[in-house]
Amino acid sequence: MWKQQLKRFRDITPDATWSAKTKRAVLSSRIPETLVPRVSISIFSFPRLLWIGVPVVVIMFLFTSIYFFASPSQGAISSLDTDKLNTEFNSLSLNVHLQSVSYKDSANSAMASAIQEITDTGAKHLSPFLLESEIEILQLDTNPPPKEKSIDQLLNEVIF
Amino acid sequence: MKEEDLLVQKAQKGDSNAFGKLYDIYMPRIYRFVFLKVGHKHDAEDVTQHVFTNAWQHVEGYEFQGFPFSSWLYRIASNAVIDHYRTTRPSQDLETVPEELLSQPARFEEKLDQVFNLQVVRTALKKLDPDQQSVVIMRFVEDLSTKEIATALEKSEGAVRVIQHRALKLLQTQLSKTYGRNVETTTKEV
Numbered sequence: 203m204w205k206q207q208l209k210r211f212r213d214i215t216p217d218a219t220w221s222a223k224t225k226r227a228v229l230s231s232r233i234p235e236t237l238v239p240r241v242s243i244s245i246f247s248f249p250r251l252l253w254i255g256v257p258v259v260v261i262m263f264l265f266t267s268i269y270f271f272a273s274p275s276q277g278a279i280s281s282l283d284t285d286k287l288n289t290e291f292n293s294l295s296l297n298v299h300l301q302s303v304s305y306k307d308s309a310n311s312a313m314a315s316a317i318q319e320i321t322d323t324g325a326k327h328l329s330p331f332l333l334e335s336e337i338e339i340l341q342l343d344t345n346p347p348p349k350e351k352s353i354d355q356l357l358n359e360v361i362f
Numbered sequence: 363m364k365e366e367d368l369l370v371q372k373a374q375k376g377d378s379n380a381f382g383k384l385y386d387i388y389m390p391r392i393y394r395f396v397f398l399k400v401g402h403k404h405d406a407e408d409v410t411q412h413v414f415t416n417a418w419q420h421v422e423g424y425e426f427q428g429f430p431f432s433s434w435l436y437r438i439a440s441n442a443v444i445d446h447y448r449t450t451r452p453s454q455d456l457e458t459v460p461e462e463l464l465s466q467p468a469r470f471e472e473k474l475d476q477v478f479n480l481q482v483v484r485t486a487l488k489k490l491d492p493d494q495q496s497v498v499i500m501r502f503v504e505d506l507s508t509k510e511i512a513t514a515l516e517k518s519e520g521a522v523r524v525i526q527h528r529a530l531k532l533l534q535t536q537l538s539k540t541y542g543r544n545v546e547t548t549t550k551e552v
Contacts, residue, residue: 207483208502216393220407225385228414229378 370431373421381418388432389414391504392439398499399443401488409446413439429513432506436514440496447492486536494529497522 366387372380392413397406416438424434487495496515500506508526512519 205502207479208498210480211394211398211483211499211503214394214397215390216407216410221389224407224411224414225382225389228385228411228418229382231415232376232378232419 366431367426370421370424370426373418374424378418381421384431385414388435391432392435394503395436395439395496395499396443398484398487398503399492399495400446401484405446405450409439409442413442416442427513429510433510433513436500436506436510437516440515444492482537482540486533486540489536490529490532493517493525494532497525498529498533501526 366384369380369384373384389410393406393410396409396413397403400406400409413435417435424431487498490498493515497511500511500514501508506514508519508522512522515522517525
């Protein structure tokens with residue numbers, strides 16, 4: 203019995219108006235291939251793109267190179283102008299040279315004054331007399347002064 | 363070469379007229395399958411439209427493997443129904459039996475019986491799991507072979523037989539409860 207009932211479900215049919223409308227909608231959901239130019243599809247495939255792309259890039263590179271080297275006075279490539287670069291380079295080296303000279307000059311004077319000071323025996327801190335006198339002072343300082351002894355004795359008496 | 367194969371080949375080359383003919387042949391079956399699965403007319407219409415739009419856009423990918431084109435369409439339909447259940451809230455199927463099933467003239471009592479019986483079978487069908495429903499509909503409503511069903515559901519023939527066996531047992535139990543007696547069919551009959 204239930205099998206017959208299931209068979210009866212075969213009578214279920216969609217609405218005819220809906221069916222026709224849906225058919226149109228479904229078929230229009232995709233552009234027919236006849237309307238799509240085949241060339242436009244095949245031309246963009248990867249190998250073809252490579253074959254076309256590489257020569258285009260090479261040609262562009264050549265044109266760009268020619269343009270740059272044939273007209274060096276153009277504003278855009280002024281940095282490649284050899285005359286300008288030479289001038290700039292020369293002025294740069296000159297500055298460096300001058301700075302170096304001024305440095306050497308000050309170093310020379312410093313060294314000269316140092317040598318002069320060393321060779322000068324009259325300098326106060328190198329005088330042998332001065333040094334001897336300083337040694338004497340130092341020796342005096344090592345012996346405790348007699349005054350200090352008497353003070354210690356007095357203090358001992360007061361305390362004890 | 364069968365006419366259907368020619369139509370498929372033409373459709374694969376972008377012939378919309380050929381696909382239109384395939385639509386005319388298979389749309390009612392797919393609609394019926396979807397309707398019995400989703401249970402609502404509008405949902406069935408939406409899902410069916412989606413199935414054929416999808417099929418038309420991917421028909422180049424169809425490869426003939428010795429099964430009718432309908433197996434491929436049923437596969438798209440099964441997936442579309444699963445997607446439909448994923449994206450919409452499950453609702454109770456209270457839609458009445460379609461009018462077209464009652465179109466034959468009959469006495470009032472007979473008509474009432476028809477409605478009752480169909481409603482009972484539909485309710486029992488709805489209690490099966492999605493795969494069981496698909497197998498029962500394809501096998502007993504659409505008369506597809508086990509091989510075709512296996513292709514459509516992307517399962518082995520053995521798995522389809524197991525699903526069918528379990529589905530019939532469940533259906534029998536459901537219908538026995540409703541009618542209060544053993545229904546005439548057992549799984550041995552199938």
